Amino acid sequence: MNAKPFLQIDRVIHEKGRLPIMSLLAASTSLSFTEMRDELGMTDGNLSMHIKTLQEAGFVSVTKSYSNQRPLTTCALTPAGRKAFADYIDLLEQIVRQAREAE
Amino acid sequence: MQTEWASENLQIIRTLMERSAVYRHALAPVMATIGLTGIGAAILEAFARMRTSGTFAAYWMIVGVICLAEAFFLTRRQAVKENEPFWSPPTKRVAQALSPAFFAGFVAGLVFLRFDPGNPRGAWLLVPGWMVLYGCALHAAGFFMPRGIKLFGWGFIVTGCVLGVGALFYTGQPSLSMANWAMGAFFGGSHWAYATYLFFTEKRRNAA
Numbered sequence: 001m002n003a004k005p006f007l008q009i010d011r012v013i014h015e016k017g018r019l020p021i022m023s024l025l026a027a028s029t030s031l032s033f034t035e036m037r038d039e040l041g042m043t044d045g046n047l048s049m050h051i052k053t054l055q056e057a058g059f060v061s062v063t064k065s066y067s068n069q070r071p072l073t074t075c076a077l078t079p080a081g082r083k084a085f086a087d088y089i090d091l092l093e094q095i096v097r098q099a100r101e102a103e
Numbered sequence: 104m105q106t107e108w109a110s111e112n113l114q115i116i117r118t119l120m121e122r123s124a125v126y127r128h129a130l131a132p133v134m135a136t137i138g139l140t141g142i143g144a145a146i147l148e149a150f151a152r153m154r155t156s157g158t159f160a161a162y163w164m165i166v167g168v169i170c171l172a173e174a175f176f177l178t179r180r181q182a183v184k185e186n187e188p189f190w191s192p193p194t195k196r197v198a199q200a201l202s203p204a205f206f207a208g209f210v211a212g213l214v215f216l217r218f219d220p221g222n223p224r225g226a227w228l229l230v231p232g233w234m235v236l237y238g239c240a241l242h243a244a245g246f247f248m249p250r251g252i253k254l255f256g257w258g259f260i261v262t263g264c265v266l267g268v269g270a271l272f273y274t275g276q277p278s279l280s281m282a283n284w285a286m287g288a289f290f291g292g293s294h295w296a297y298a299t300y301l302f303f304t305e306k307r308r309n310a311a
Binding site for chain 2: 019020023024025026027028029030031032034035039067068070071072074089092093095096098099
């Protein structure tokens with residue numbers, strides 16, 4: 001089997017805490033911090049940590065604003081994040097395809 | 104096989120992307136309020152005694168607008184309470200899915216207002232028509248909401264069809280009062296029943 005796709009996998013996305021965040025954001029223009037926390041069942045600290053990692057990688061943008069005089073944190077995928085996520089899915093599909101061909 | 108994780112990850116991604124697009128606010132309060140409004144409107148109408156199909160259409164269109172406003176304010180209040188944006192992508196999708204059938208129902212009501220047939224039989228055709236359209240709206244919105252909404256929509260479509268066929272073959276003289284009670288029971292009552300079901304089954308995210 002060709003090992004190239006395995007080596008190309010983005011390690012920032014390929015993590016069990018960050019992949020669900022990227023998946024949720026890929027289907028929406030933006031999501032609030034609480035929406036993601038409730039949907040993924042993560043703690044505030046855990047989610048913050050993963051978002052920070054994704055933000056540092058340039059995959060996620062974080063916007064802090066106010067809604068009805070309460071702080072509102074929303075996250076969205078950056079164009080680079082969207083591309084990295086699409087590439088990640090392509091690689092997974094490539095790996096699955098190769099495995100099927102090898103059978 | 105070592106590559107099974109790739110298939111599993113793709114499945115996780117698909118599931119989460121689908122879930123992200125689903126409207127998740129609690130529906131029970133909205134359904135209960137709409138149900139009570141519908142039942143209350145039917146009781147109120149029983150005292151007011153509508154005389155023509157046109158006034159019947161106007162009255163229930165106003166009730167419909169009140170219900171929409173109630174749904175809007177309750178949904179907005181939930182979003183504010185949960186510190187989430189109100190006009191979120193799932194809310195937009197649900198609104199877009201509801202709008203064509205709501206628009207058609209509104210136009211049907213306007214036609215009755217403009218060309219009031221006078222005969223109560225007219226109202227008996229409007230009620231099933233509205234019910235079928237409302238069912239179609241709920242079914243369309245069901246693609247972006249919990250699965251039960253689609254079934255609820257089907258309930259309206261089937262009941263509307265049965266009522267419509269029944270009205271066509273009914274040989275007696277239907278009254279506006281009967282049409283009014285039909286609206287109260289099928290519109291108000293069904294929402295109240297659905298709210299009761301949701302109250303016991305819906306995941307109450309704010310419970311904690």
